[in-house]
Amino acid sequence: MARNGGAQRPTLQFISLSLLLVLLKDELAVTEVAAASSSLALPGCQDKCGNVSIPYPFGIGSNCSKDSSFEVSCDSTAAAGYTPTISIGFPKASEVIEILPENKVKIITNRLWLFNASYNESQYFLNLINTPFYLSQDRNVFTTVGCDILGYMISGGIRVGGCLSTCIFMSGTVEVNKRVRIAPTGCNGGYGCCQTSILPLLQYLELQSSRETALNDTAYAFIADKEWLGNDFNVTAYRENPTAERPVVLDWVIGNGTCETANPSSNCGPNSYCRNVTSGDGYACFCNRGYEGNPYLRQGCHDIDECADTKTNDCGWTCVNGPGNYSCSCPHGYHGDGKKIGVGCMKEKEVKRYIPWVIGIGSSFTILLLLLGSFWLYQLHKKIKSRKMKENFFKQxxxxxxxxxxxxxxxxxxxxxxxxxxxxxxxxxxxxxxxxxxxxxxxxxxxxxxxxxxxxxxxxxxxxxxxxxxxxxxxxxxxxxxxxxxxxxxxxxxxxxxxxxxxxxxxxxxISNGTLFHYTHNQSEDFIFTWENRLRIAIEVAGALSYLHSSAATPIYHRDIKSTNILLDDKYRAKVSDFGTSKSIAIDKTHLTTRVQGTFGYLDPEYFQTNQFTDKSDVYSFGVVLVELLTGEKPISSTRSGEGKNLANYFISSIKENRLFEILDVQVVKGGEKDDIEVVANLAKRCLNLNSKKRPTMREVSIELEGLRMSAGHTMIQQNLQQVESFIAVPSSIWDGASTSNGFRSLESSVTVPLDDQPLLFNTSSYSC
The missing domain is CATH 3.30.200.20 (Phosphorylase Kinase; domain 1)
Structure with missing residues (x-):
């Protein structure tokens, strides 16, 4: 018994010691994992130089950084201890002050600084090309200090920004060098200092300056961190210590291309995501929500325990941490969401008391959703029905x-x-x-x-x-x-x-200026309806109808020519409109209709008898318009008695009774030549002939009216030549006028080129008001 008992005791001690060693080993392993996850450098690499943390992809030494661009040297000096430096873009290595979040690094350099810029200066300062670094636009600012000095930045031979620093001086001083500067503190647009922002994505930069006046004043131009400058940059303090170290902030990217085109998984660790940080030429990695650490390491992003800090969770009772998130719960015997704000946690008896309220609110919410859904379905049905109706109309x-x-x-x-x-x-x-x-x-x-x-x-x-x-x-x-x-x-x-x-x-x-009917029958101060304007409009309308009848690809009959369908544009040029009853007719054909279409007073009388609409029907209607222009009378008027109610009949009977000039409009008699008026009146009479075969075509009407205008120009030229002949002996027989017959001039023989052959090349701008 004694032997057995003595042997049993050491065995129990051995087992207890083994369990203790296992527990200690697990604890050490957990500690090592926690230490590894908290370190931002590569495993086995130094993560600090002095007081500056050096997270990966930066690293102290070539084996601890992603590549040479991110390699940091940790040098020891007797005065400052260990100082991290990096060699990028500058002739000398720059001191690293801090590696900031959001892919930024703050360094100290004296190279982005132009000193005593009394003359035009230019100096090479920065070259970050072929590196992952850029000057940070949101953290840096360009500053010029001095009087009447222009500082500016150049990149690739092009000015990319700058500003002019000026000083305000007291009046009454004579010597330039003894002027007194007023309020040289503050840098908000003047008084010896100016600032401006820089462009994004700058990798190559030079600073230059030029003196605007002959002032002998020390000047400076530099780029520095906004936080170092502060909200109110003290110019006086800077002048006393111009060589002070100026920090500059650089942005950097981990890879070229974009998150969509590159392979970010090769640079971004687990529990992280990729984000484009430049204009399509670089990206960076960031820890997912609920994680923190270094996203560039394989185990760099570790879960945040939101339950450890009440400020990072909104649980009012029990908080349960999870990967990248957390949840709230209620203790036994309680129901709810467990949050501080909201339902919270209630006892089961309280829950039963609120069940009717929950049912009522839920029912109301359900009914509201049903109503909204029904309304949406009604609108959708209405939209589909409308679309189908439009499709049917479109086909119809x-x-x-x-x-x-x-x-x-x-x-x-x-x-x-x-x-x-x-x-x-x-x-x-x-x-x-x-x-x-x-x-x-x-x-x-x-x-x-x-x-x-x-x-x-x-x-x-x-x-x-x-x-x-x-x-x-x-x-x-x-x-x-x-x-x-x-x-x-x-x-x-x-x-x-x-x-x-x-x-x-x-x-x-x-067309902006209304109808011809308005200006024919109503006086207007904006547009004086002179004889010249009436003749020009008649020529323009005749030319348009001639084009439709004979020059268009397919002859077109308007079928409703009247003064209300002739519009005037912003220059009072005639525009034939309203083709609602027009027809495209095969050549050498007429149009047979079963019902009268057109406007009384303008309709061809022969149309009533034959029901056939021809090109001569448009000629008759134009003749009525021509009579309107001559007389200023309406096509149908109750003030005229008997057959005179119809303007066409009234006009023809007046010509037969030699009363033409009694019925003409005052502006026509006042501004027109008698012979010209008679030519137009005779043309209108021929257009109104009851026998359509005896009417001229619109082509002939257009040619005759154009001939009348050309004759007017010919007469003016002839008068000028007669004045010249009094000084030089030149025969004037070559300017003989056109012959006349039956008391009316015929000008058709004087026109050799039909104007409708090229309707778009004829210029009427000289007749526009």
Whole structure:
């Protein structure tokens, strides 16, 4: 028994000692791991030089840094002890003051400093090219100290910033060198000091200065850390110690490229993320939220114990730490989220008491969500329905056909635009009544402004009761394409159309000065309606109609020529508009219609009998407009009796009774030559002939009116030559005028070049007001 008991005691002691050694070993291992995680340098490397921490990728010695750019030397001096230095961008190594968070390092250098800049100076100072370092824009500032000195920075031969430092002097002094400086403290734009920011990503930099006056004053220009300068830089104190050490802050990156194109995992450790820190040419690593440490080390980012500090968590009861985060809980017998603010923790009895409130609030919230969801679904359904309706209108109005024609004919791609309904609604302020330019039998015209700033006129036609068949749709689309190709200076440009509405919308260029009808029948102080202006407008309208009839790719009959459809632009040039009833006609064809279209007073009488609309129908309507310009009378007037109510009949009967000059407008009689007036009146009479075959074509009308204008210019030249002939003997027979017949001049023979052959090359600017 004694032997057994004695043998048992040593065995228990051995087991106890072994357990103690295991526990001590685990404790040492934990301590080593904690020490390794708290160190910011590579394992086995020195993490401090003097009082300065040296975190990786920086390192003391070549084996402890990422590469030579981050290598730090730790030198010992008798006076200062151990001092870390780094050799980047400067001829001499720079002292490292601090390696800051957010990838910054603060160093001391005297190289970014220009001393006693009495003359123009230039010196090489900084070259960080091919290194991962940049001058920090947000931490550094460029400063110039001195009187009338301009300091500036140069990078790659280009000035990249600078400022002029000036001084304010007391008056009454004579000698320049004895002037007294006022308030030389403070550096906020003057008084011997100025500051300016630097550009980002600077790696190469020179400082230069130039003297603006002959002052003999010591000057300085330098770059330094904003924190070192302070909010109120003391110029006087700096002048007393100008060689003081000036810290500069550099930014740095761990790798080239971006987080998307590079391989950041090769530089960033676990529990970290990559972030671009320059304009696409560098990135850096940062610890994830809930972690801290050095993200460039393999085990550098370690979990933060938020539960260890009440300031880093909002738990009111029990805090449980987790990887990168924490959670709050309630003790046994309590329910809630365990937070200081919010539900907190309540006993089970209290929870039961609040159950009805929770149910009520939850039900209300659920009902609110259902209402919001229903409203959203209604809006979505409404939007889908509206889109489908627009698609149906687009197909119904020939949108697919128009798209096909646009895509099949390259010349039309930029000339015919299909507008969206929302685009025109926004342009016209949802077709506000304040945007209405005019209303007629065919529809309403609105003024609108497109997103690109162009002012347009949007014509919204009235809804038709009859259904539009396929042939009519095809004809409408063909007309839109044809009309949009018309490019004549005296025709309102059709910019495009919108086919997403029940009735198609047409978009025209906006003409600013109203209709010819207004200026013909109402006096205006802005525009004096002289004979010259009336003749010019008649020539412009005749030229436009001649172009439509004979020079366009496909002949086009307007079918509603009247003074209200002739607009005047900002220079009072005529623009033929409103092609709502126009038709594109095959050559040598007429248009047969089953109902009267046009405006009474302007309609061709032959049209009522034959129901055939020809080019001569437009000629008749133009003749009425011509009579309006001559007489200033309206096409239909109740003040005239009998057949005289119709202006055309009234005009023809007045000519037969030799009363032409009795019915003419005062401005016509006052400003026009008698012969010219008679020529225009005879032309109007021929246009109003009841037999369409005896009417001239619009081409002939245009040529004759142009001939009249050319004859007026010919007469002025002839008068000038007659004055010259009194001094030199030059025969004037070459300037003989045109012959006359039947009391009226015929000028058709004097015109040799048809003006409609090149309608866009003819210049009418000299006739613009």
């Amino acid at each position: 109005n020939g949108g697919l056909l128009l798209q096909h024609q646009i895509s099949s004919e390259e010349s039309n791609v930029e000339k015919t635009k299909i507008f969206l309904a929302e685009e025109l609604e926004k342009a016209t302020d949802h077709y506000s009544i304040n945007r209405i330019l005019g209303q007629g039998g065919q529809g309403t015209v609105y003024k609108g402004m497109l997103v690109d700033g162009r002012i347009v006129a949007v014509k919204k036609s009235k809804k038709l009761d009859e259904e539009v068949d396929k042939d009519q749709v095809e004809q409408f689309i063909n007309e839109v394409v044809i009309l949009s190709q018309i490019n004549h200076r005296n025709v309102v440009k059709l910019l495009g159309c919108c086919l997403e509405t029940e009735v198609p919308l047409l978009v025209y260029e906006f």
